[in-house]
Amino acid sequence: MASLLKLSTAVRRQTLLAGSRAGSSYAAAFRSALSNEPATEVTTLDSGLRVASESVPSQVATVGLFIDAGSRYEDKHSNGTANFFEHLAFKGTTKRSQSALEQEVESMGAQLDASTGRDQTAFTARCLSKDVPKLVEILADVVQNPRLDDADVKRAREVILGEIEQVDAGNLREVVFDHLHSTAFQGTSLSNTVWGPSSNIRSIKADDVRGYVNSHYKAPRMVLAAAGDVRQAELEKLAEKHLGKIESTFDGKAPQLSPVRFTGSEMRVRDDSLPLAYVAVAVEGCGVSDSDAMALSVASALIGTWDRTFGGGVNNASKLAVASAHDKLCHNFESFNLTYRDTGLWGIYFECDPLMCEDMLFNVQNEWMRLCTMVTDGEVERAKRQLKTRLLAQLEGPHAICEDIGRQVLTLGRREPLHDVERRIENVTAQNVRDVAMRYIFDRCPAVAAVGPVENLPDYMRIRSSMYWTRLNVASGCFVVAAVIAGELSNGEPKRHFSHYEAFCRVSTRRRCPTKQPCTKHNVVYRHHRQTTKHSKMVLESTMVCFDNSDYQRNGDYFPTRLNAQKDGVNLVCLSKVRSNPENNVGLMTLSNTTEVLATLTSDVGRILSKLHLVNPNGNINLMTGLRIAHLVLKHRQGKNHKMRIVVFVGSPVEHDEGELVKLAKKLKKEKVNVDIVSFGDHQKNNDTFTAFINVLNGKDGTGSHLVCVPRGSVFSEALISSPIIQGEDGSGGAGLGGAGFEFGVDPNEDPELALALRVSMEEQRLRQEEEQRRATANSAADGTAGAGAGAGSDKEASGAAAGTGAGASASAGGSEPHAEEAMLERALALSTGEIMPTDDSMPDFANMTEEEQIAFAMQMSMQDAQEPISQPAKRQKQEKDTPMEVDVEDIEIAGVSPEYLMSVLENLPGVDPQSEAVRNAVGSLNKDSSSSGSKNKPDNKDSKDEESKK
Secondary structure, X not given: OHHHHHHHHHHHHHHHHHHHHHXXXXXXXXXXXXXXXXXXXXXXXXXXXXXXXXXXXXXXXXXXXXXXXXXHXXXXXOOOHHHHHHHHOOOEEOOOEHHHHHHXXXXXXXXXXXXXXXXXXXXXXXXXXXXXXXXXXXXXXXXXXXXXXXXXHHHHXXXXXXXXXXXXHHOHHHHHHHHHHHHHOXXXXXXXXXXXXXXXXXXXXXXHHHHHHHHHOOHHHEEEEEEEOOOXXXXXXXXXXXXXOOOOOXXXXXXXXXXXXXXXXXXXXXXXXXXXXXXXXXXXXXXXXXXXXXXXXXXXXXXXXXXXXXXXXXXXXXXXXXXXXXXOOOOEEEEEEEEOOOOEEEEXXXXXXXXXXXXXXXXXXXXXXXXXXXXXXXXXXXXXXXXXXXXXXXXXXXXXXHHHHHHHHHHHOOOOOHHHHHHHHHOOOHHHHHHHHHHHOOOOOOEEXXXXXXXXXXXXXXXXXXXXXXXXXXXXXXXXXXXXXXXXXXXXXXOOOOOOEOEXXXXXXXXXXXXXXXXXXXXXXXXOOEOOOOOEOOOOEXXXXXXXXXXXXXXXXXXXXHHHHHHHHXXXXXXXXXXXXXXXXXXXXXXXXXXEEXXXXXXXXXXXXXXXXXXOOOOOEOHHHHHHHHHHHHHOOOOOOOEEEEEEEEOOXXXXXXXXXXXXXXXXXHOOEEXXXXXXXXXXXXXXXXXXXXXXXXXXXXXXXXXXXEOOOOOHHHHHHOOHHHHOOOOOOOOOOOOOOEHHHOOOOOOHHHHHHHHHHHHHHHHHHHHHHHHHHHXXXXXXXXXXXXXHHHHHHHHHHHHHHHHHHHHHHHOOOOOHHHHHHHHHHHHHHOOOOOOOOOOOOHHHOOHHHXXXXXXXXXXXXXXXXXXXXXXXXXXXXXXXXXXXHHHHHHHOOOHHXXXXXXXXXXXXXXXXXXXXXXXXXXHHHHHHHHHHHHHHHXXXXXXXHHO
């Protein structure tokens, strides 16, 4: 067997080596083929005009004139002039009428074309190679002798306005990219559209076009390029003959590119009549000649392009394409890298269904962060091959080669050979991709443009906050954090303030630790000495958010509607709760009609937000039922040391009586549940009722629960950001909102894992110090004074036990019985810490209970009235005798609960399997207990009535 394994390993190794050698030989042959491609020849005439050509074995040739002219060279008053001349160029010259020009071109079977961009304008002609001289003469005549009469200008104006309407209605991709440039480069010439505003088009005259041509169409700003069966010497002679008279000097100042400035911003054009949302998100890229341009192109190829009409979507190399195909995130997307002379735009464009905007953008930004942190060598190699294929495919034929020559020579002054391009692509490594991604993408402000039903697209601040990760996964190295804290702890509190602390960390992700032990996950943080004079505790809390989705939420008195404004508020609350402490949990439920728990307690805010986007207005609000269910969910939370809080959004008139809410508030107060209410919609009756509700919850302290009223026209985020709901009681909350005074000097929003690690470390240190102190005390007591110390300790313990007994007796005598659940929790806490507490005969013996009995008791405890002790039927009978006419509404509701309802509640609880045998036995035993208790009460009541009649 061992020999077979060795043989298979050897065969596999030989196969890999053979594949590697085959790949190397193929790469060498590929480079050799590219190096044998004909070179591009470039010559500069005396006038400054550049002539470039490449000989291609083809009977078809393309010749073109490329000019440094476009919308970037225009100001806000002349924007659109370059495009206007494009439409007038082939309308005739002073030598040829339009009809004569068209007949001459048609007779040769040639095709004329013109295009205008932001920084270049091109006039090209495709023809047979033998007709190149004639086409050069026609192009020279077009740019030097345009007719530009008023009638042609008027017709061109109507054509341009019609084309703009068609683009706005049909080519929404172009519209989105125009908006992207407008917002990304706002205030600079690169924000100008090629078409220009309609006001300029209506005001442009023939003299304006003529002046623009005379100032920009100069020999140093032009390139004559050709590809096909052409010779460079012949092309130079044609250029001298037909273009030699073009002036090389400028009447005034030569046109120059104005500096650009990238601005992280957004532009949204909401149009709900469109079936899809069209979105583009980009960061600032680099110029075409920058050394990072190729690495950014590889990164763009790694994200890829996908359309739902493509086959094999789930087997695509791009992870974003796989997610898009599997989850139907979008209809198509394309990653782009637009480069200009001095800047660029790197990003993605996608078209998706209205409700998938957020999910698609979430996946996009996750992929971007992956580029910055964990892209692999294999992925980069695949992306490089895809980029090579695409570049070579784009240069197929004389026409594509001619355009590439003209644009490169105009921008760079030369054309880069294909073998040099291939070498630059091959030199890109995974580390290069990660480096450029960190420079251009990570924690950068993006520009966003969106058209269509974009209501579900996250707001800009959420998009911006997703442009970084607070933790980075690296493949090697060791991350060490050491907290050097001055001061001692006593009973969990510092005897004196920490003077300072210093957190040390690995400075470089490429450096290995001295132990040579590789680590798979590290948090890269940088901390320095920091004074800490105030210690703000990170509160452990479980929060249920109650969402008002009644029909009143259709109103538009909050932008855009009450429903969507409320969603922004819920988003802010959920993020602040989870980011304030990584152990916090948040749940979500709706309040209208039959209240529904959409998401049980979780720290995954994305799950909550995905459920939130599916909520629609329906019915009327049911506040009381919602609060009871939220309380029930919190009671079954996994983290029993978490505080309980309910955040309620109410924008509908509440029909409940104030007394009912006050009664519920008393119950919640006993259960130590805090409630925050966000009231909006200017329902004055609601505010008065909620004020009484909050006052009862807060009691004498006046803290814990809050009421925030958001007036009409206000922005939810602005109203909540400064409220105690977000900031907390001491103003130290507000995840991601900054502020000083963090525990151990660490902002948990910036690095929650470091804050948690420090807190756990300090808690362990405190426990160790307490244990050492107890041991030291015990040892000192045992030395020499063992007898006296023991006697004193015995007396002290006996007196303490007597005092505890007396306290318990007085409590029972006064009739103030503690809540059974609180007593149970106190007893469990005492047992866990090793302390002895007075026992209560009414409390069950959990140690001797089976699992089924424990579950049954927990369910009975959660459904029992909060004002009654558990397992005290005699006292309950006495209360029924004293107040026979008082009936609790909640008792009636609980009595009608069916086993099916209990099972449905258990299905929504995390960590509970309702189909397990233990749960089923517990439900059955609970039903038996309730029926047996009812049968027991009947004879007791009868006996009491007989005794009363005898008396």
